[in-house]
Amino acid sequence: MAKQISVFLENKAGRLSHVTRVLGTAGINIRALSIADTSDFGILRLIVNDPDRAYQVLKENGFTVSETEVLAVQVSDSPGGLATVLEQMHEENLNIEYLYAFIGTSGNDALVVLKVEDSEKTTEIFRQKGIKFLDESHLYRL
Structure with missing residues (x-):
């Protein structure tokens, strides 16, 4: 977060x-x-x-x-990378209030900032599915 x-x-x-x-x-x-x-x-x-x-x-x-x-989520910096994460969120009924792109990248991934309805549930499901997100200390240093 x-x-x-x-x-x-x-x-x-x-x-x-x-x-x-x-x-x-x-x-x-x-x-x-x-x-x-x-x-x-x-x-x-x-x-x-x-x-x-x-x-x-x-x-x-x-x-x-x-x-x-908010969550800063790593998505594959390739065609369909964002769609893959969003489809997994849809499968779990995770609602997004809004999102926007992040200026930097993390490794080979793009970063997207997400405001979600239930951040604790989303964080747990992301961990289970292997969807990477940055903790705040790493995010603020980019």
Whole structure:
């Protein structure tokens, strides 16, 4: 499991650059990100090298921030690699709330960040099926 930082942003010019500047000034490195938006606001989801510090710094700078547990799953970096993992999840009735790609790789595998409905059950089934995922200490160092 890993911590993901979510930042709620008004849908205005410059808000994303402000978040990234605040993190950069604090020495926090963004490893993966995703943005979902509506007409009024957006949700910026981040994997960073120091999530506790990122949370603190963003709060201190007036951002609305939350933390969420996610899984960083290794998938074969080949055609159908993601489909194989997703099919195994489907067979076990594991629901995905959302996912996004990770900037780095681990060995010959690609990395995908998953927010799942039941992280404990998913983690256990991944172990049983041999689906690899990164612990947070390894993930934050990539």
